[in-house]
Amino acid sequence: MRGSGRPTMVDVAADAGVSLKTVSRVINSEPNVDVEMAARVEASVVRLGYHRNAIAASLRSGSRDTIGFVSADLSNTFYMAIAAAVSTVAVTRGMQVIVASSEEDAARERALALDLAQRRVAGLIVVPAGDDSAYLSGEVERGTPVVFLDRPGRGIRADDLLIDNRGGARAAVAELLAVGHERIAVLLDSPAIYTMAERRAGVEEAFAAAGRAIDPRLVAEGLHTPAAAREAMQRLLSLAEPPTAVFCGNNRSTIGALEALLATEADVALTGFDDFELSRLLPRAIRIVDYDTAALGERAATTLLDRIAGSPPAGQPFLLPTHLVTRGLGLGG
Known part of the structure; x- marks a missing residue:
């Protein structure tokens, strides 16, 4: 052998x-x-x-008992939780799941999605990394349903399953403003990412509603890793007038900001979008924009399986609600 x-x-x-x-x-x-x-x-x-190898044989023979999930970044626990929820639902319906990651690269997303479609999977769940999903139109016309998760598909009629990014960010920053914070920092991933653009818009709406404007000196974008967020937070803490609060656009930025704050014991309130493992065990309290991640993954899988069975796409996006919770010091939410 x-x-x-x-x-x-x-x-x-x-x-x-x-x-x-x-x-x-x-x-x-x-x-x-x-x-x-x-x-x-x-x-x-x-x-x-x-x-x-049952999955490989299924793909070679064109058996329609497999679905594909093209994630944006499997190193993020959010997408790992989504993949687990999708798989749980799929298995109960006699389906297998192939998971791939675009690493936030639109060209890679396209290549992965088309490769899975050409292998005749029964359907696709895709987290778009680019702003044009029309490349999948031909596959949909040939009978491969597509569901877009976390970010909307563009240039194609399909189901969009989204989080209330704008509303969640707006509520989080409105809360910080309401308790009197004057200098609120904002840490975000790339503004080209749909979720980041929506969360930034929510932040701006909260400031506008309070008759205020974001201080551009307190905004850092393009923070894709905890290390990048940690460095950005350290820089902000070194300012002559450092922030009194910080809003983090995702869990990776929250983790990086926490590393900087805990190391310096800085008295800075922190609110982050997306929960993360061990958040309840933090030695200080933070606020989190939370939502039911598993429910989103389950909804994506159920929706795709319904489309495979023949039901048409919904006319409107599904919007998953968010809510603010307290984490740290053993607190739940």
Whole structure:
């Protein structure tokens, strides 16, 4: 056998002394296979301990029992939780899930989604990294339903399942303004990302409603990692007039900001969008814009499976509500 130690159909063919095509026909229970050859293949399968890869076989044969999920960034626990929820629903309906990550690259998203569609998955859940999803129109016309998650699809009629990003950010910053904070910092990922643009808009709406404007000196964008957010927070803390509060646009920025604040014991109120693991165990209280992540993943899977079964896309986006909770010091929300 080859170096991996796991027997393949090539190994079975060599052991049985037959062609790879014959092995494939026997394993897939195709008719009209020579009885003697079939017996040799079956004996080799048992002897070598070969196990058929059901997902790979499904994709090769075009069986419609697999769906694809193209995430934006699987290093983010949000997308991992979504993938787990999607898989839970899919398995109960007799489906398998293939998960891929675009790493926030529109070209990679396109390549991954089209590759899965060409492998004849039954449907796709896609987190758009770009601003044009029309490249999937042909696949939809050929019968592959698409559901867009977390960000809307553009240039195509499909279901959009979104979080109330604008409303959640607006409520979070309005709360900080209401208790008297004068200098509120804002830490965000790239403004090109739909969710960040919506959350920034919510922040601006909260300031406008209070008759105020964001101080551009207290805004840092393009923070894709906790390390980048930590450095941005450290820089803001070094200002002659540092912020008294900070709003973080996602959980990764919240973690980075917390690292800077805990290291300096700075008295800065923190509110972040997206919960994260161990938030309840923090040694200080923070506020979180929270929502039911599992419900969003379950809704995406159920919606896609309904479309596969023949129901048409909804006319309006589904908007998942948010709410503010307290985390840290053992507190729930």
